[in-house]
Amino acid sequence: MLTYYYEILIDFSLFSETLNKFLLKIKINKLAKSTRLYRKLHKTIAIVLVLFILLISITGALLAWKKELYLQPPTSKITHNNKTLVPLEKIEQNAIAYIDSLQLSTTINRIDYRPTKGIAKVRFEDHFTELQINCYTGKIVSVKQRTDTIIEMIHDGSILDFLIKNDASVFKLFYSSIIALGLIFISVSGIILWINPKKIKKIKSTDNQ
Incomplete structure (x- = not known):
């Protein structure tokens, strides 16, 4: 009788171990599948946005140094000698x-x-x-x-609104929104692509113990 229960216990233990491995495998497959999807989207969006990101980075750096690079006209110095201001x-x-x-x-x-x-x-x-x-x-x-104004318009996308005389700034809003959403997605997907392999490695190491 003890042998019978012992065999049942062993069978249950084996079944539990097999089920656990099966569930871990499903979890690994899900993580791997989502990782492949995020990697593909991350790569595609990055390729589409790379030129715009470079443009924003370069124009942003130029705007930060606009006074040092004389992109903004320096303010003329005036001596007033207590004169009256003109209207x-x-x-x-x-x-x-x-x-x-x-x-x-x-x-x-x-x-x-x-x-x-x-x-x-x-x-x-x-x-x-x-x-x-x-x-x-x-x-x-x-x-x-005002060279700095031209660079600023290129930076935020409003240069096209200026060229086509669009007061509603439609292109600026569209351009800024797309770039912002794209950068947010690239940042989040980059974190996921860094975390998921670590999760898979941890699950596999747990399974081998």
């Missing part, structure tokens, strides 16, 4: 008159008014010219191109 309307009129003489669009994008420094920077909507105007005399002291 902002006068600065606007002088900027429009000068740009009109160059046969460029006179639509102003913004005026960066800095009375403490005695300078006003005027930027335009349809081109990258920057005028720096003396706030005390109203005279134009600098005419430069």
